[in-house]
Amino acid sequence: DAKTTQPPSMDCAEGRAANLPCNHSTISGNEYVYWYRQIHSQGPQYIIHGLKNNETNEMASLIITEDRKSSTLILPHATLRDTAVYYCIVRVRDSGYALNFGKGTSLLVTP
């Protein structure tokens, strides 16, 4: 699986958009970008995934650059409950291998 690079921490004001970047410059053509988050003391939670097109669901939007070497997870209106560690993972979908979680980005949403 391609390696990902994320900033260790970010802050965001409540109500503003949180834009979490992820670099995956060695991504291969059949690898998807997955985002999970882990709220303190809970198990990780799936947010969104994509291959090359931008994706949106009820939780977030995923913007993938045309060359697929980086992506951005957007929480359009961050709330205090969005404070969590956000993990960007690149993997062949359903490859038969476990997801490898890195250190992620610790997002702090402030009032």
Next chain:
Amino acid sequence: GAGVSQSPSNKVTEKGKDVELRCDPISGHTALYWYRQSLGQGLEFLIYFQGNSAPDKSGLPSDRFSAERTGGSVSTLTIQRTQQEDSAVYLCASSLGRGAQVLSGELFFGEGSRLTVL
């Protein structure tokens, strides 16, 4: 149940004792994963089961760790002769797995079992 269920939620044991942690995956999920998370650290992959295939044990840190999955459903993670460095939250996840109508490859996690070795 609707989600992945793990038990016990908390376990305190003495160094040298054996412990068993249980995971009940979502019904119909053929893939099951064990991870552990030490305080302030990321998730460390331990073992992965997919249907009737041989499990991927590449993440098990030592031969004191073992896991089994009976009947393709419930899984038990066993740690023998526990050490203080085994203290962590042990997380189980399940997914639809290969060959099924996989929509996203999404993993569903349980709330974890917090192990404290004194």
